[in-house]
Amino acid sequence: MTGPVPLAVVQAIAPSTTVTVRDAVVDLMRRFGMTSVFANPGSTELPMFRDFPSDFRYILGLQEASVVGMADGYAQATRNASFVNLHSAAGVGNAMGNIFTAHKNRTPMVITAGQQARPILPFDPFLSSAQATELPKPYVKWSIEPARAQDVPLAIARAYYLAMMPPRGPVLVSVPVDDWDQPAELVPGKVVSTELRPQPAVLQQIGDALDASDRPALVVGAAVDRDNAWNDIVALAEAHNARVFAAPMSGRCSFPEDHRLFAGFLPAMRERIVELLRGHDLILAVGAPAFTYHVEGAGPHIPAGARLCQLTEDPDTAAWAPVGISAVGSIRQGVVDLLARPGRKERPLPPARVAAPRVEPSPLMSAAFALQTLAEVRKPEDIVVEEAPSARPVMQAYLPMTRSETFYTMDSGGLGYGMPAAVGVALGKPGSRVICLVGDGSSMYSIQALWSAAQLRLPITFVILNNSRYAALQDFAPVFGFSATDVVQGTELPDIDFPSLAKGMGCAARRVSDAGELRDVLAHALDSRAPNVVEVRIA
Template sequence: MTLPSPASSAAPGTTTVREAVLALLRAFDMTTIFGNPGSTELPLFLDFPDDFRYVLGLHEGVAVGMADGYAQARRNASFINLHSAAGVGNAMGNIFTAYKNRTPLVITAGQQSRSILPYDPFLHSAQATELPKPYVKWSCEPARAQDVPLAIARGYYIAMQPPCGPVLISVPADDWAQPCEPVAARQVGKQLRPDPAVMVEIARALDAARRPAFVIGAGIDRDGAWNDVVELAERHQAAAWVAPMSGRCGFPEDHPQFAGFLPAIREKIVSLLAGYDCIFVIGAPAFTYHVEGFGPHVPPGAALLQLTDDPQVAAWAPVGTAAVGSIGLGVRELLALTEPPRRAPPPARAPAPRAEPSAPMSTAYVLQTLAEVRDAGSVVVEEAPSARPVMHRYLPMLRSETFYTMCSGGLGYSMPAAVGVALARPQAKVIGLIGDGSSMYSIQALWSAAQLKLPITFIILNNRRYAALREFAPTFGFKPEDALAGTDLPDLDFVSLARGHGCQAVRVSDPASLRDALREALASPVPILVDVEIS
């Protein structure tokens, strides 16, 4: 007896798992597949349809980063196809970031054929569903090949349900050619209304406040609530602070009520919010901390209110009243419920002092110049941790959906995410603002940008070190004169690295040439890297 090959095991005229999954992906508007394929993934691509696009990343982390940026910019889940255990392992840094970013991703991981799994074959994943945990919302290796389409459909609905996030389905290589029943896409709601009684309580507290403050989180832009939050802040004359470590913008940073950015330090948060009697945290945790802190979480006498789409965030908040549900629905409900008395506007934020040219250039001068030459609608995808406080002062974000970074603190996200955002928004100018150390975690993304001919401007802030670590060292008792091992990055040639990946590049060390170099790069119809030497 001759067994049929995996590629031909379905009878003529029947639907295969591959065909059923591709039909589902069409129905979900997920016809772009991100990945870095291995042998166990190849059966998915037999007779690959013309209406699908495969976006190759030269590393699994790059593939996930691109998919994350693409999903966030489109507000729909991305589909990723990874190699089995080793490939998922390579991707885990950006899977973790997607989990923290609340990005919906449907990840399929290859698995060896079912018939040889009992023999621990080469390249199999022994515990495929456990490997990505706890940083996926759900993971599954279906018990039968016929259940693969149902698992992918379930994964999509789970990924899209707030709080959004990644899911993973492990698919044995011989499943794709098996016969199955087609699975129809269903309409599954994605917005949950916050508890009306809690919203009334929040509305009354806002109306009764003498001096309210809003703390703005990434959930606002994720849920399309930017304009509604601005309207609510204006109605209440509330000062608008950005939550610590926020991965998105949620309020125009040139607005007269914009107050600034909260650090991830308990005592400093309390100090900056002193004098406010009502603190309303919208679409963010209350609060994200980076170092150990002591004392109260909010100023004495201040009420803490929270609107979040994540019940876990509401559960661990140390104090206050929390409503759980859609940010957009909740804010619009508050607009209908609140009628505050007339209040004086909050004091205006002091402008940043003018940065002057120097040799080498300061980060402030570079970002001030970029702010002056870029279009306000351009999209900044940033991963330059040591430059972020300076960016907050000198490169304001003015419009919705114009800023992305990682909420996780893990490096290697933003360079490929810039590629994904540019794929999703071909009419927008995308700027990848990346530190020299950060860029080396995912430099291969330049190749994907070049192959796709995306007009991205990558700006490398090159200070030849992991500057964020040097700045953080005093927290742990280091003195300025102390040596700090493993933080210097000499001899990285970003112009050569870019050209080696097929991307144009230029180095800028003279402040007199910076403005023209940035203008030319922003006008480029193809990807270009600008290596800026800074102090």
């Protein structure tokens, strides 16, 4: 599946048949192409799934954060909103970390949450959600508990359109348990445009600045790949001989990392961004904020003598950009319009990025050697879903992504996304081999996803880089005044037996400590076409 089913589909229920809220919602889900339901069941959701349609599938997650992570990966892989069902306040609360990530990832997602029956809501009943619409805010685009049962189908239709409207994101509809059997009407089909072209006058200013520059640089973010603009951004960079940097904390790969014009990755630090962009007289951020920061900084946001322009699908991002010109609208349409301009300036090729030196094996295996080996075993079309924060700079040096839609991570920085997202991506791209690259600490946030992968027999290789610690926190501690000899409390993770955990959930598993064994173990896991866990012990 690559998108929603056309809305002109014939209604599945004859007009003479008595239609319930459940019937009307199922009809909508079928027409929107949302026939995979990602869920963890609770009592207030059971009536929704009575007489479950034979053309639908129920994807069970063992915890709500895993459910939303799977739905996120699936929605990104299929480019259509996913459908999620959660259990009242407790389920939404458990899921909030990955709802936040879906919000940051701009992932379209229709979430329904169960609610107690309407007649007992005034008595604050057990398992009710007292403020159902407020609970997920501000990390959903819209939330509602319809005033009447008959309003539920229209609310879900509106939720779908809003989820798919740029900037995309999750929405939530709270549905009381007694609504599903109430009479309702089918929702008429309609077409809603979700592609907005950037304002021509503003785009012309950006194009004029780009054409006039001597040393332009592009900073590309996740929205380039989300909006199917990969080939267009490559063409724009080549047309202007512009160096291309990946934006800080980007959740997708949006430019081939082996390309002659690729210059590397910007960190989330103001001073370092300015240093790396020094020498460029125009900086065009495409599909990314300008810029995402992680620590407090000082000084200018761009180098002296440079001009900042931005093309974004998000008006909020344009509003907080500190300087420059911002065009808001479809990334792909904006880049296509910039490519259509005539008379480009001739520029020499900028300096090439220096390749990372080859790593040799050592008694205590390094993350660099592990990822270099994975890069040699992996095929370019294999998909990587990553959640290994401390190893990310190493990954960026030794595991290049070279094709569109082959890399996914979280824009949020919140853990617990990677393992379930890999399940969702594998479901959304059947036939593709998926590699989930995850740290030992990260893996424990949503380890339940291994069970779903095993039950669904998905071709996922979970590579757990185990350094027995929260290395990202230890590495980050000096920023907050820790000395090299200080103990960072709560960051040691000894004695986790990942092969035993994996086998207990139905996945084959191996632990590798010897660098000489790693290549064969990874190759076997990738070729097995079944879920495998490879725990790699690293220094």
